[in-house]
Amino acid sequence: MSSIGTVDGGAFTAGSKGFGFAVLRSKTGRLLDILVGFWVFTGAMVFIEPSPYEVSFAAMLPVAILAGMGLYRSTFGLLAIMIGFIPFALIAVFQVRITPLDDALIFTAVTIFLLLTSYFIANYLAEDTTRRSRIVIGAYTAAAVVVSLIGTLAYLRLIPAADLFVLYGRAKGTFKDPNVFGPFLVLPAMFALQRVLLLKGRRALFAGMVYGILFVGVFASFSRAAWGHFAFSSIMVMGLVFWLEAAARDKVRIMIMSLLGLVMLGVALAGLLSIPAVSSLFEERAAGQSYDQGETGRFGRQGYAWDLALENPSGIGPKEFRNLRVSEDPHNSYVTVLLVYGWGGGFFYYLLIVLTLWRGFAALARPSPYRLIMIPLISTFVMLVGESAIIDTDHWRHYFLIAGMIWGISTAIRNDHRSGAPREQMVI
Template sequence: MTVSGTFDAALGSRWAGADFVRQRALKLLDGVVALWIFAGGIVLIEPSPYEVMFLAVLPVAIMAGIGLYRSTFGLLAIMLCFIPFALIAAIQVRFTPVSEALIFTAVTIFLMLTSYFVANYLAESTEKRMRVIMRAYTVIAVILAIIGTLAYLRLMPGADLFLRYDRAKATFKDPNVYAPFLVLPAMFALQRVLLGRGWQSFIAAGVYFVLFVGVFVSFSRGGWGHFAASSLITLVLVFLLEAGARDKVRILLMTLIGAGMLIVALGGLLSVPAVANFFELRASSQNYDTGETGRFGRQGYALELALDNPWGIGPGEFRNLRIIEEPHNVYITVIHVYGWGGGLLYYLMIIATLWKGTVMLLRPSPYRLMAIPVMATFTMVVAESAIIDSDHWRHFFLLIGMIWGLSTAIANERRVSARREQMLI
């Protein structure tokens, strides 16, 4: 492996007990990471429990001597170059308190740091650590999908706490963030359904169905499209890259059966008049999509504003100007929130991640099975970001870190294949 250095080297030169501490920290690290990922499903305030838990993860990782890989330094360089531009933009605010603007910017920088950590965390012991992350993620996603569904159906006490505008949001602020959060574990479940065997495939099918319903009751059009498109991408990539001749026949049959079951389930949901009426409303064009102050009108104004302010206007300023709603396009938002420099670096982070992800899909590797659901989800988050502000989505930065980490693992792996059951999550 190509390692630029490890934290425990410095400890070893100063303290004879460093190996003992490192071993204990290594045993603790995976558990702390699992709790941190689990906390990613609770985002009602900023900083959220996710950020607080990461403050526990970082010192444990340092004591465990986690390696820093040269192949992830590009991600670190982007973050370090981004910081001054983002801070300069934060102090340009006129309506928003500077303290609030700095907190918003600090959260962005912090989330970038989590990407860098995940990249290095997954670069070694990849199979085991990927399971740690995805098991914790799947557990919290299934819990939230169940909560969201029960709340929407008014089958639980305090249902209104988990709804917004009669749409499921669970423990998120917005249904449009809750729905995309459920996609990644659903894609891993779908992949296991397509390639797995035995009872685990049936469990995976159940997980996929629960998450499908959870996304549906969010009534997020972006979430619906994200789930459907990511499922299609996962199906196609598995079919083309990982399936043998027998697998392909099985996948085609299962796809037909699964699609039929989902249609039946959707039909069952739409048989409820209130659900059908709300679905029809959400599926049609919305008033806030059109006109000068609609979604696309706001985006045009935001772009003009961004181009007129190279240093940015800072977080929270846009809604205090001519239009009170955000532009809901992260590619425009980052230019006026973080300035031209910060925006370009944000673009660079996304482009570099897409490039790394594409390269690792084209290279045969035992870890490619893990990469397929991650890339199927990430590419659609990138696409959805054109109609929503995703720059504070915790799972977006987690996906970036996962891609960089898997890319490093694939580059350092000499094997081109491994037993499938060993690599399916």
């Protein structure tokens, strides 16, 4: 690394070359890894605000500075998006008429904070990428497995205080809403699926168990969007691994494993549906929902929201829409960001999505040791982008975490010119 104001390998870092500072950096670097793992793990605990996720991130930032974490040129786009977004978002805050101003400010501050988390994780993963990716994905997977078990067991009424982890008869785990709980489980499930497809023996078996636990958790959320998200992300992971990473003999194995997996998931699903209460709720959720229809239904609200957004270039401010003709939000992030942050804020939000997708797919097109890390990330993010058209995702913590991870891995791919590495080392 280099001193401030100079460039080394695309990273800007601050510090001294003295022995004492080198020792401090080494120790704080190890502490930073621990704190990052803890921070990611707390992403599953959002039933209170501010959540442990916010508190642990604030505690982690000074350690990152002491550890001399690099800031990379190719992640500057994320910082520029955040800087460009802030003035428009603050202007929109002062458009509120009914919502208390302090509530509106807090809402916008959370959005800015989430953009900052994307920038942080992008730079964290851009250096020492494989080892740090294992820390992040390991912590995320542990959190997802724990919360999936809690949600599933609570749904089945097999643990004390089950009502704390269930909402409207659907598993929500340690989240406020089943519609956030379900999608949160998808990314670690995709990494587990990739391990099942490419590894053998105990590692593949353990990954299969993780995938199964997360599948059941997503099912118990009874979120139709999460069901589709899980299914299509799984298909995308299998397709990309088959096309980009599998050798000829691997392709035969992947096809066999995919068929066996479908049979096992079908058996698990049949077992769940044999429970009368589960079967009844499944039929209800699989059918059309009354709140999607009519002028004040989901799609009626979205039409009204688009009209309102076009009439208000500065936005109407956070939480204001629900105080107008209808009492619920539009449940469409693409119109919500225009209403809440104005046209300027909405533009930068759209820019974040477009650039993240572009960087993700551009990285897939280039042979690299880190492409195996990118495959589950882009497969999950693509579906999050689609899901955003039917639900508000602009405050989903894992959405911004995944976006930042894509920028970090794509930065590593740009900076490391190797075309490959032993698979055992790179499968996360």
